[in-house]
Each structure stands twice: as C-alpha cells, then as structure tokens.
Amino acid sequence: MxxxxxxxxxxxxxxxxxxxxxxxxxxxxxxxxxxxxxxxxxxxxxxxxxxxxxxxxxxxxxxxxxxxxxxxxxxxxxxxxxxxxxxxxxxxxxxxxxxxxxxxxxxxxxxxxxxxxxxxxxxxxxxxxxxxxxxxxxxxxxxxxxxxxxxxxxxxxxxxxxxxxxxxxxxxxxxxxxxxxxxxxxxxxxxxxxxxxxxxxxxxxxxxxxxxxxxxxxxxxxxxxxxxxxxxxxxxxxxxxxxxxxxxxxxxxxxxxxxxxxxxxxxxxxxxxxxxxxxxxxxxxxxxxxxxxxxxxxxxxxxxxxxxxxxxxxxxxxxxxxxxxxxxxxxxxxxxxxxxxxxxxxxxxxxxxxxxxxxxxxxxxxxxxxxxxxxxxxxxxxxxxxxxxxxKIRVVDAAKTVPDLEAAPYTPDGDLGRYAGVYKDPWFGDVDIRETGEGLTFTSVRSVRLKGSMAPYKPGIFIVRWEDRSLNADAYVRFTTGYDGNPEGFTMKAISKLTDFSFDFHDLDFKRLQPTANNLKKLEKY
The missing domain is CATH 3.40.710.10 (DD-peptidase/beta-lactamase superfamily)
Incomplete structure (x- = not known):
C-alpha cells in the first residue's frame, strides 16, 4: 500500500x-x-x-x-x-x-x-x-x-x-x-x-x-x-x-x-x-x-x-x-x-x-x-x-449477515394460510402468495424469475428463497397487520450485502388486494 x-x-x-x-x-x-x-x-x-x-x-x-x-x-x-x-x-x-x-x-x-x-x-x-x-x-x-x-x-x-x-x-x-x-x-x-x-x-x-x-x-x-x-x-x-x-x-x-x-x-x-x-x-x-x-x-x-x-x-x-x-x-x-x-x-x-x-x-x-x-x-x-x-473479505463479511435458518429454526404461530393472497405494489405490480403443502410460495406476476419458497424467520417476517439460485438475491418479506391481526401488506429487503443494487426490494410497498374474481382470473396463467 x-x-x-x-x-x-x-x-x-x-x-x-x-x-x-x-x-x-x-x-x-x-x-x-x-x-x-x-x-x-x-x-x-x-x-x-x-x-x-x-x-x-x-x-x-x-x-x-x-x-x-x-x-x-x-x-x-x-x-x-x-x-x-x-x-x-x-x-x-x-x-x-x-x-x-x-x-x-x-x-x-x-x-x-x-x-x-x-x-x-x-x-x-x-x-x-x-x-x-x-x-x-x-x-x-x-x-x-x-x-x-x-x-x-x-x-x-x-x-x-x-x-x-x-x-x-x-x-x-x-x-x-x-x-x-x-x-x-x-x-x-x-x-x-x-x-x-x-x-x-x-x-x-x-x-x-x-x-x-x-x-x-x-x-x-x-x-x-x-x-x-x-x-x-x-x-x-x-x-x-x-x-x-x-x-x-x-x-x-x-x-x-x-x-x-x-x-x-x-x-x-x-x-x-x-x-x-x-x-x-x-x-x-x-x-x-x-x-x-x-x-x-x-x-x-x-x-x-x-x-x-x-x-x-x-x-x-x-x-x-x-x-x-x-x-x-x-x-x-x-x-x-x-x-x-x-x-x-x-x-x-x-x-x-x-x-x-x-x-x-x-x-x-x-x-x-x-x-x-x-x-x-x-x-x-x-x-x-x-x-x-x-x-474474499467482502464475501466473508457478507456471509455473516445471512441468517442460518437450519441452526435457529422458527415455527410461526397460527395458520400460514392467513398470509396467502394477492398483493400489489403501485409500480411493480402484483405478487401471488400461496399456501402449499410445504409452506408459502412467492410469485411475481411481472418478473417471472422472482419465484420462490418462503421460510419463516421471525414473527411476521419470512425469507424468500428464489428458485433461480444464480440471482444471489434472497430477501426478507415483512408483513404488516391490521387491528384484527390479519396481514394487510408487506415490505421487502435484500439479505446479503453482495446482492446487486438493482434488486431494489426496499423500494416496494405491497398492499393486499381483496380476492375478487378479476384478480384471481389475472393470476390463473402464472
């Protein structure tokens, strides 16, 4: 130096x-x-x-x-x-x-x-x-x-x-x-x-x-x-x-x-x-x-x-x-x-x-x-x-911030089905969250590669793991709830410091849509 x-x-x-x-x-x-x-x-x-x-x-x-x-x-x-x-x-x-x-x-x-x-x-x-x-x-x-x-x-x-x-x-x-x-x-x-x-x-x-x-x-x-x-x-x-x-x-x-x-x-x-x-x-x-x-x-x-x-x-x-x-x-x-x-x-x-x-x-x-x-x-x-x-130092440093869910698993209270639904961000569009036999899944309507499983992390917070592992962009999903305790929307944030800045999850603000026939029909093909 x-x-x-x-x-x-x-x-x-x-x-x-x-x-x-x-x-x-x-x-x-x-x-x-x-x-x-x-x-x-x-x-x-x-x-x-x-x-x-x-x-x-x-x-x-x-x-x-x-x-x-x-x-x-x-x-x-x-x-x-x-x-x-x-x-x-x-x-x-x-x-x-x-x-x-x-x-x-x-x-x-x-x-x-x-x-x-x-x-x-x-x-x-x-x-x-x-x-x-x-x-x-x-x-x-x-x-x-x-x-x-x-x-x-x-x-x-x-x-x-x-x-x-x-x-x-x-x-x-x-x-x-x-x-x-x-x-x-x-x-x-x-x-x-x-x-x-x-x-x-x-x-x-x-x-x-x-x-x-x-x-x-x-x-x-x-x-x-x-x-x-x-x-x-x-x-x-x-x-x-x-x-x-x-x-x-x-x-x-x-x-x-x-x-x-x-x-x-x-x-x-x-x-x-x-x-x-x-x-x-x-x-x-x-x-x-x-x-x-x-x-x-x-x-x-x-x-x-x-x-x-x-x-x-x-x-x-x-x-x-x-x-x-x-x-x-x-x-x-x-x-x-x-x-x-x-x-x-x-x-x-x-x-x-x-x-x-x-x-x-x-x-x-x-x-x-x-x-x-x-x-x-x-x-x-x-x-x-x-x-x-x-x-190498950057990689090691970034790895320290990624939660190890296997070492410290979290089991959420209540029915996971209450999180399922269609959520909309004003510029990014709709996301379909569904309950399957293995848990929740996340599917973006407009960005087809943003599809993955959601692992419970903390109360009201999940980690979405994208099916395409080359993205290196797993993200937190944090739900907001109403006075009745049911989810009303969610925000997101990239987990790793090495995630490309163009994954601007932090700019998203999703609100839950009512399950109308039109919303469900729009999602049928995804």
Missing part, C-alpha cells in the same frame, strides 16, 4: 513517462487473473497516442465449448454504454436541436416524478448525472432480473418512486432516467434510440463490431455468453433478453460491443471529438462537457491510500477522478454473468478496456490498475492478489 505524493513518480508531470506493460506481461497478467477469479473469457484493449497497441481475446466464449474470445467478440457492455447516450444528446446539442437545460416534460409529457415541482424543473442534463433524489437503483426491478415492462410503463411508473433525498443534493446511481434520456433522443431525432446510435455514432466511427439495434445480431456467432459461479462451479446463466432481441434498457446498458470497436470510441474522445481523418464528430466544447464533473461522488478510503485520489465525480456518462495525480475518466458495467470497464487518461492519450463473461467482481480492476500503474507510477504492486483478497 502507498499513499500521498509518493505514488506520483513517473506521472505525466515528470520529465519522462513510463512505457507501460509489454504484450507478454499483459498476457501473463490476464491469464493469471482469469485463473484466480475463474473467468472463462476476457478481452483486453489498449489505445495509446492514437494507436491500438493491444487488442486481444483470452479464453472461451462459453465454458465447455471451443469458441475462442477474440478482439471482435461481442460482449454485453452494460452501463459503460451510458457514454453513448450522453454523446447522442451532445450531438443533438451541437446541432441546436436541444439544450441541456431544456425541460424533460417538453419532450416527454408523460414524464412525472413523485414531486410535481421536481417534474417541472427536471432538465435533460439531470437525466444523466444521478442526483434526482431517487435512491440507488430505484425502480430497477422493472427490468431486473426480467425485462417485462415497456419503456412507456417505466416512464409512467416513475411517479410512484419516492425520493430519499432532495432534488440535486446527493449522488445516487440510477438506470431508469437513462432510459428516459433515450426516449428524449427518439422524440427529438424522429428515430429510435437504437437506430440513432447505430446511424449517428457507430457507423461514422467505423464501429462495425458493435450494435445498439440488436435485431441485426440474429445469427451472429461470435458472442460471449454470460457465466456465474454457483456453489463454486462455473456455469452459464440467463440474459435479460436474448442477445438479438429489443433491449428495453438500451440507453442505460443494452449495447453489445467488442474491444476492437470500443477502442475507436476511446480514440474519438481522446482526440477531443475528432475522427481519425481529422473530421469533427463532436464539438470540442461538448466533448469537454461530457468529461466535466457534474455531481460530486464519495472518495473511497482505499483509493485515497492506493492512488492518492482527491476528488471523485460523475460527468455525463463517465465517472471522473484523479489517480496518481492525473485525471481519469472511467465507467464500469455489470449484467448477470458479464462485466466491463472502460478507462481513459486524457493527459496520457491512453485508453484501456476490459470485458469479461463472468461476474467475478474485482478481476477487471486488477488488470486495469496494473496497466495504469505501469504508465503512471514507479511501484509494481500485485493487484491480482490484493484485489482477490479484498473480494
């Missing part, structure tokens, strides 16, 4: 810049990382001074099969794709068709936040900078882990999400407002978000191995499959949608891309908006705005110690911070079974990309930190071991 200015030796402020890792060193670093973190496939790309100096695939697209990952293999790049949404809006600003301070309701009249004043004041820029007042990942259950809501439904349901802070006062990462931003692009341009990105961004930049409109990927074979570790065994897992299907979350994280193509994206940004031939793709002013801090974010203690980090912020589709004394723009992304990390160091004209097909956690950071350190510092830490140990 190192702190303060001691880590800055070799930074761009010095007379001589470090040369980075050799190809052989990168190969060894990646192979070791994949082995330790149990990652089946990975792609790593580096662009420096306008030239691609490394673009290579490692491992396989799917465990147990022969297909190799290469520089053209498509990965689900998840939230790293938010930078495309920001750039798409910037293109429209350059053309004078929209302003950052325009009100969202002027383009999407159905847009409505919980507070009417916030609705009126909400601007296009506000959609991108994570200070809306909503909580972390609020409403993500409308697309995660099953994408069954339409974009129109998501926009209509925003009004039901209650804020946890005042508008524009605190940072809290969100996805839904990027979906709204995509619909603003569609309203202004007259074409879908996906078609706008394909035609106005991917095509001019020559990003042939990248797709926002995923329908053209049907039949494409060079695509990485998502994987998870379940009980220590590597296995493939589900996608939100099939890779060639329409993605509800395209503007928030539904793009498919390869490192060969994404390095062209980095090149444009590092050249301050210019294409390789010198043509202006994005004005220098708007490209600079994208990488300008908009919302302050916390600086972690680890980064203060590791890199001497002094500031952290969110720009437009990019996180911004200082590492080793220089400004860094970055964004990570994660979907079920896949992760990604894009990093740019403008002062070094350096871009680094890592895509993986396993949601291992710190694997991609171990590679990126090693590469950045080789350019920016005179130290040479073993980031693979360091971050693997960090990950």
């Amino acid at each position: 190192f702190t303060g200015v001691q880590v800055y030796a070799g930074s761009p402020s010095q007379s001589q810049e470090n040369s980075g890792l050799t190809t052989t060193e990168i190969d060894r670093l990646v192979e070791r990382t994949m082995e330790i973190f149990q990652v089946p496939g990975m792609a790593v790309g580096i662009i420096k001074d306008g030239k691609v100096i490394h673009a290579k695939g490692y491992g396989v697209r799917e465990v147990g099969k022969k297909g190799k990952v290469d520089e053209e293999t498509l990965f689900s790049i998840a939230s790293t794709g938010k930078s495309f949404t920001a750039a798409a809006l910037a293109l429209l600003v350059d053309e004078g068709r929209i302003k950052w301070d325009d009100k969202v309701i002027d383009y999407i009249p159905a847009f409505q936040m919980h507070d009417p004043w916030v609705t009126r004041e909400f601007t296009v820029k506000d959609l991108l900078i994570h200070n809306s007042g909503l909580g972390l990942g609020a409403g993500d259950l409308m697309f995660w882990p099953t994408s069954s809501f339409s974009r129109d439904e998501i926009i209509r349901n925003l009004r039901h999400l209650k804020p946890v802070s005042s508008f524009r006062t605190e940072y809290a990462y969100d996805n839904l407002l990027y979906i709204v931003a995509g619909e603003v692009i569609a309203a202004v341009s007259g074409m879908s978000y996906e078609d706008f990105v394909d035609r106005r961004i991917l095509k001019p930049l020559g990003m042939k191995h990248c797709a926002a409109n995923r329908s053209r990927l049907k039949g494409h074979r060079n695509i990485a499959e998502p994987h998870v570790l379940l009980d220590g065994k590597l296995q493939t897992t589900f996608r939100l949608e099939e890779v060639y299907e329409h993605s509800i979350t395209a503007a928030a994280g539904g793009i498919q891309c390869s490192i060969k193509s994404i390095l062209k994206w980095h090149h444009m940004h590092l050249e301050k908006g210019k294409l390789p031939g010198g043509e202006v793709f994005l004005s220098k002013a708007e490209q600079a705005r994208i990488l300008t801090p908009q919302t302050i974010t916390p600086v972690s203690t680890n980064k203060q110690g590791w890199f001497g980090t002094n500031f952290s912020a969110y720009g437009l589709g990019w996180f911004l911070e200082d590492m080793y004394g220089v400004k860094v723009a970055k964004h990570s992304g994660g979907l079920q079974g896949m992760t990604s990390l894009n990093v740019m160091v403008p002062d070094l004209d350096l871009g680094v990309v890592v895509y993986t097909n396993q949601q291992a956690g710190y694997d991609k950071h171990a590679i990126v930190y090693s590469i950045l350190e080789a350019y920016l510092a005179d130290t040479k830490l073993d980031w693979v071991s360091k971050l693997h140990e960090q990950q």
Whole structure:
C-alpha cells in the first residue's frame, strides 16, 4: 500500500513517462487473473497516442465449448454504454436541436416524478448525472432480473418512486432516467434510440463490431455468453433478453460491443471529438462537457491510500477522478454473468478496456490498475492478489449477515394460510402468495424469475428463497397487520450485502388486494 505524493513518480508531470506493460506481461497478467477469479473469457484493449497497441481475446466464449474470445467478440457492455447516450444528446446539442437545460416534460409529457415541482424543473442534463433524489437503483426491478415492462410503463411508473433525498443534493446511481434520456433522443431525432446510435455514432466511427439495434445480431456467432459461479462451479446463466432481441434498457446498458470497436470510441474522445481523418464528430466544447464533473461522488478510503485520489465525480456518462495525480475518466458495467470497464487518461492519450463473461467482481480492476500503474507510477504492486483478497473479505463479511435458518429454526404461530393472497405494489405490480403443502410460495406476476419458497424467520417476517439460485438475491418479506391481526401488506429487503443494487426490494410497498374474481382470473396463467 502507498499513499500521498509518493505514488506520483513517473506521472505525466515528470520529465519522462513510463512505457507501460509489454504484450507478454499483459498476457501473463490476464491469464493469471482469469485463473484466480475463474473467468472463462476476457478481452483486453489498449489505445495509446492514437494507436491500438493491444487488442486481444483470452479464453472461451462459453465454458465447455471451443469458441475462442477474440478482439471482435461481442460482449454485453452494460452501463459503460451510458457514454453513448450522453454523446447522442451532445450531438443533438451541437446541432441546436436541444439544450441541456431544456425541460424533460417538453419532450416527454408523460414524464412525472413523485414531486410535481421536481417534474417541472427536471432538465435533460439531470437525466444523466444521478442526483434526482431517487435512491440507488430505484425502480430497477422493472427490468431486473426480467425485462417485462415497456419503456412507456417505466416512464409512467416513475411517479410512484419516492425520493430519499432532495432534488440535486446527493449522488445516487440510477438506470431508469437513462432510459428516459433515450426516449428524449427518439422524440427529438424522429428515430429510435437504437437506430440513432447505430446511424449517428457507430457507423461514422467505423464501429462495425458493435450494435445498439440488436435485431441485426440474429445469427451472429461470435458472442460471449454470460457465466456465474454457483456453489463454486462455473456455469452459464440467463440474459435479460436474448442477445438479438429489443433491449428495453438500451440507453442505460443494452449495447453489445467488442474491444476492437470500443477502442475507436476511446480514440474519438481522446482526440477531443475528432475522427481519425481529422473530421469533427463532436464539438470540442461538448466533448469537454461530457468529461466535466457534474455531481460530486464519495472518495473511497482505499483509493485515497492506493492512488492518492482527491476528488471523485460523475460527468455525463463517465465517472471522473484523479489517480496518481492525473485525471481519469472511467465507467464500469455489470449484467448477470458479464462485466466491463472502460478507462481513459486524457493527459496520457491512453485508453484501456476490459470485458469479461463472468461476474467475478474485482478481476477487471486488477488488470486495469496494473496497466495504469505501469504508465503512471514507479511501484509494481500485485493487484491480482490484493484485489482477490479484498473480494474474499467482502464475501466473508457478507456471509455473516445471512441468517442460518437450519441452526435457529422458527415455527410461526397460527395458520400460514392467513398470509396467502394477492398483493400489489403501485409500480411493480402484483405478487401471488400461496399456501402449499410445504409452506408459502412467492410469485411475481411481472418478473417471472422472482419465484420462490418462503421460510419463516421471525414473527411476521419470512425469507424468500428464489428458485433461480444464480440471482444471489434472497430477501426478507415483512408483513404488516391490521387491528384484527390479519396481514394487510408487506415490505421487502435484500439479505446479503453482495446482492446487486438493482434488486431494489426496499423500494416496494405491497398492499393486499381483496380476492375478487378479476384478480384471481389475472393470476390463473402464472
């Protein structure tokens, strides 16, 4: 571990810049990382001074099969794709068709936040900078882990999400407002978000191995499959949608891309908006705005110690911070079974990309930190071991908070049948709780993967265990009762600290419905 200015030796402020890792060193670093973190496939790309100096695939697209990952293999790049949404809006600003301070309701009249004043004041820029007042990942259950809501439904349901802070006062990462931003692009341009990105961004930049409109990927074979570790065994897992299907979350994280193509994206940004031939793709002013801090974010203690980090912020589709004394723009992304990390160091004209097909956690950071350190510092830490140990500590710490129901079983008083019924949340919809011979079951009507058994935990509290164990998202269900002692509704909360924040169970507030014929008929098919 190192702190303060001691880590800055070799930074761009010095007379001589470090040369980075050799190809052989990168190969060894990646192979070791994949082995330790149990990652089946990975792609790593580096662009420096306008030239691609490394673009290579490692491992396989799917465990147990022969297909190799290469520089053209498509990965689900998840939230790293938010930078495309920001750039798409910037293109429209350059053309004078929209302003950052325009009100969202002027383009999407159905847009409505919980507070009417916030609705009126909400601007296009506000959609991108994570200070809306909503909580972390609020409403993500409308697309995660099953994408069954339409974009129109998501926009209509925003009004039901209650804020946890005042508008524009605190940072809290969100996805839904990027979906709204995509619909603003569609309203202004007259074409879908996906078609706008394909035609106005991917095509001019020559990003042939990248797709926002995923329908053209049907039949494409060079695509990485998502994987998870379940009980220590590597296995493939589900996608939100099939890779060639329409993605509800395209503007928030539904793009498919390869490192060969994404390095062209980095090149444009590092050249301050210019294409390789010198043509202006994005004005220098708007490209600079994208990488300008908009919302302050916390600086972690680890980064203060590791890199001497002094500031952290969110720009437009990019996180911004200082590492080793220089400004860094970055964004990570994660979907079920896949992760990604894009990093740019403008002062070094350096871009680094890592895509993986396993949601291992710190694997991609171990590679990126090693590469950045080789350019920016005179130290040479073993980031693979360091971050693997960090990950193990997180797992152990999270396990301590998970109740052991077998060691301390609880037997509820009274008839379990009194909990059975149909319960409704205003934005998530209906849940059917039924009594079977083995106890209670939980079935979501709109999110088909949220189906499982309910184990008694404490008076009025159950733990729902999802049938799909790869979710890693078991949750508490806490019933509220009326004066007659019968359940009137329930709230939920994720159990493990490792559960993805998009399982925003804590934002749900279910009320029991009367067992009418219509309600029962609606649930018959589930």
